Amino acid sequence: GQNIDQPTEMTATEGAIVQINCTYQTSGFNGLFWYQQHAGEAPTFLSYNVLDGLEEKGRFSSFLSRSKGYSYLLLKELQMKDSASYLCAVHEDSNYQLIWGAGTKLIIKP
Amino acid sequence: DSGVTQTPKHLITATGQRVTLRCSPRSGDLSVYWYQQSLDQGLQFLIQYYNGEERAKGNILERFSAQQFPDLHSELNLSSLELGDSALYFCASTTSGGRNEQFFGPGTRLTVL
Numbered sequence: 001g002q003n004i005d006q007p008t009e010m011t012a013t014e015g016a017i018v019q020i021n022c023t024y025q026t027s028g029f030n031g032l033f034w035y036q037q038h039a040g041e042a043p044t045f046l047s048y049n050v051l052d053g054l055e056e057k058g059r060f061s062s063f064l065s066r067s068k069g070y071s072y073l074l075l076k077e078l079q080m081k082d083s084a085s086y087l088c089a090v091h092e093d094s095n096y097q098l099i100w101g102a103g104t105k106l107i108i109k110p
Numbered sequence: 111d112s113g114v115t116q117t118p119k120h121l122i123t124a125t126g127q128r129v130t131l132r133c134s135p136r137s138g139d140l141s142v143y144w145y146q147q148s149l150d151q152g153l154q155f156l157i158q159y160y161n162g163e164e165r166a167k168g169n170i171l172e173r174f175s176a177q178q179f180p181d182l183h184s185e186l187n188l189s190s191l192e193l194g195d196s197a198l199y200f201c202a203s204t205t206s207g208g209r210n211e212q213f214f215g216p217g218t219r220l221t222v223l
Contacts, residue, residue, distance in 0.1 A: 030210070031209060031210070033211065033212075040198070040219075041216070041217075042112070042200060042214035042215060042216050042217055043153070043200075043214050044112075044214070045211055045212075045213070048209065048211065050209075087152070087153070091209075091210045096141070096158060096160070096165050096166050096210070097143070097155055097158060097166050097168070098155075098210060098212060100152055100153045100155070101152065102151070102152035103152050103153075
């Protein structure tokens with residue numbers, strides 16, 4: 001079956017680094033997305049990985065290991081505005097949909 | 111701004127009523143997805159349309175229905191509304207090609223009293 005696991009909630013300190021993990025079990029794989037969603041707002045695209053390795057984009061990086069069914073989102077130099085939910089989603093190659101994780105709520109403390 | 115529009119932004123109605131939510135995808139996108147997100151919950155996939163035809167169905171109740179019109183806008187119809195239908199309803203559209211990155215509209219917040 002399809003399954004995506006992420007921690008429900010994480011807390012970090014402003015200026016620090018946090019890593020949000022995502023593990024997945026899907027029948028196929030055609031890419032993994034990370035989205036950011038502030039409370040009451042729409043999800044917005046952060047990153048996409050289809051090959052193993054690290055993709056860096058400013059303060060945010062995303063890593064993928066297809067053999068392990070594992071990804072993480074790394075946020076550096078945390079700012080208060082990074083307080084949001086972070087959603088992991090997998091594109092199965094047999095599906096037209098994205099399979100979504102439940103999201104990780106990240107709380108940033110001063 | 112993702113380029114996906116949704117109306118209305120807010121909707122307050124009573125149990126038993128029927129409402130219609132509207133979505134216009136980004137210019138050039140043929141696929142539209144509908145999601146429901148209850149308070150502090152994840153995204154629940156409801157249904158997908160591609161170029162006017164239903165392509166995939168998720169956890170959509172029989173009281174809910176959708177369609178995509180020739181101009182590619184889509185409508186989600188919710189009937190016999192219950193208190194538990196109160197949620198944010200998002201529409202998303204996708205780019206052409208294989209990546210399937212979804213661009214989300216601002217959502218419609220439905221409150222059923």
